């Protein structure tokens with residue numbers, strides 16, 4: 337098996353990372369103090385004891401509650417800087433970062449505050465952390481599509497520096513079809529499109545993301561394996577799936593890492609990529625996810641190279657930016 341040093345040295349591309357999911361417990365307490373916010377936690381240990389999840393919703397409850405500490409552009413900037421520093425250590429060379437604007441605007445934080453707080457730091461990622469980056473705004477599918485449409489319209493009007501849009505939050509009962517108009521508007525403005533689908537939701541949601549939202553990549557997508565025609569479609573077109581091993585274990589999508597279908601997905605020829613999703617909540621960053629795959633499945637240099645290459649090919653990069661990563 338590969339050594340830790342070899343895993344770290346592997347040039348990595350991260351395509352499924354929620355910036356709010358990099359909010360570490362220590363930073364939560366520091367920002368709460370800075371902003372004079374009272375949290376319902378006695379101390380760090382009390383907060384840490386709550387990182388035990390039974391499904392996606394149980395995680396989302398804590399994830400959204402902890403965002404209360406994110407108030408100013410400086411808070412979003414500090415959060416983003418902390419992620420980039422950690423990603424650099426992990427060997428990340430390019431990151432496409434998700435931001436959930438509605439999780440902040442519904443609490444009274446201005447759209448420009450959260451977007452510029454993150455975007456201004458990402459703009460410096462190459463100079464400060466030696467990695468390129470892009471911002472993807474994700475819409476909350478468990479909120480009305482009309483609200484997503486209003487936020488997207490505002491982002492377009494303010495000429496926000498975004499590469500694309502995505503769709504996340506509670507999946508079951510919130511099918512992609514509800515967001516057709518939002519994605520059509522994004523495409524009309526030249527924005528790239530991705531969507532979470534087939535994490536807890538059925539293969540039908542993956543089909544909808546592909547055919548109705550016309551996404552370039554599917555976030556998670558692991559339930560695609562239940563539909564052979566869908567697998568063939570994804571393989572033939574080499575549509576990337578941004579798989580998140582630690583997330584799937586911690587949100588009980590799979591029982592243990594050893595039960596994860598990633599090796600089976602690779603064997604079937606799916607364009608699998610490895611990602612960390614919400615690393616502050618799920619037990620590790622991108623290097624840790626790769627390391628665990630190496631340890632659990634004995635993945636070797638060839639498999640890791642395939643996973644990395646899949647991510648480079650699926651990234652929203654110009655050919656000039658892509659070339660040195662291949």
Ligand code: ADE
Nearest residue numbers: 354504505506532613614
């Ligand atoms: N928001 C943050 N992480 C998510 C996930 N894994 N699935 C859906 N929504 C999310």
Ligand code: ZN
Nearest residue numbers: 354504532613
């Ligand atoms: Zn996600």
